[in-house]
Amino acid sequence: MHTMWKGSISFGLVNIPIKMYAATEEKPVRFRSLHKECQTPIKMERTCAHCKKEVSWSEVVKGYEYQEDRFVVMEKEELEKLLPDQGKTIEILDFVDLKDIDPIYFQKTYYLGAQDVKSKAYALLRKALQDSQKIAIAQITMRSKQTLAVVRVYQDCLVMETIFYPDEVREVGLVPDVPQDLQLNEKEVLMANQLIEQLTTSFDPSKYQDEYRIALEEVIEKKILGEEIVEVKEVRNEKVVDLMEALKASLDAAKQKPAEDQRVSS
16 A cells, blocks of 8 residues: 555654555546547647747746736745645644534545554554544645544544535535425325335445446446447336325335345345
């Protein structure tokens, strides 16, 4: 696993040397843009519309557009002066309950491994977090940006999850057409609760998969092998307009599903 950051966790007067690794990875099927006529990859070039020429990275500066087509230029040295402490430290600020943080704040997860397999400080923080059932709120500077984060235990490993600052989460009030103060039918509420109860299970991530990506990879493989692509028509469920009828149909289908799953497993 590739080390992407090396530093330490600052825990009071305790300093815990750690290495950071990406805990997750996206698996998109990546396409390149080709010239349709000859199937040659298209090059994306940096060009200046005013000078009508290609621009090298050494000629590029950063500019903030405060009005349309009007910019304030920021030099590299000016930006560096404004950066917070560049020390390689995950500074723990507070400890809170995980349930106190809504999932909307979570951004990206990183594994934190000890720089020394015999690190007692690492084991101590892990044990303390497990015993207290708390998570740590921390700050870290990554990629020239000060980031808020949480440190917690996942299985037997410390993990850091970057989280959004409060002003980076948009107000719910900006969302249009959210129903308010609607009178709900008691029978419909009861059936909706029964449907949720019927579909409730323990979380097993292995049962979920990216069906589109799998199908796309299969088509690509067939094209590589020169096989003919056969279109499979999707079977769509009949649309039920009446809410009560839709709930009844969903509840019936949910009741049948465990029996079907039992037959498959046997």
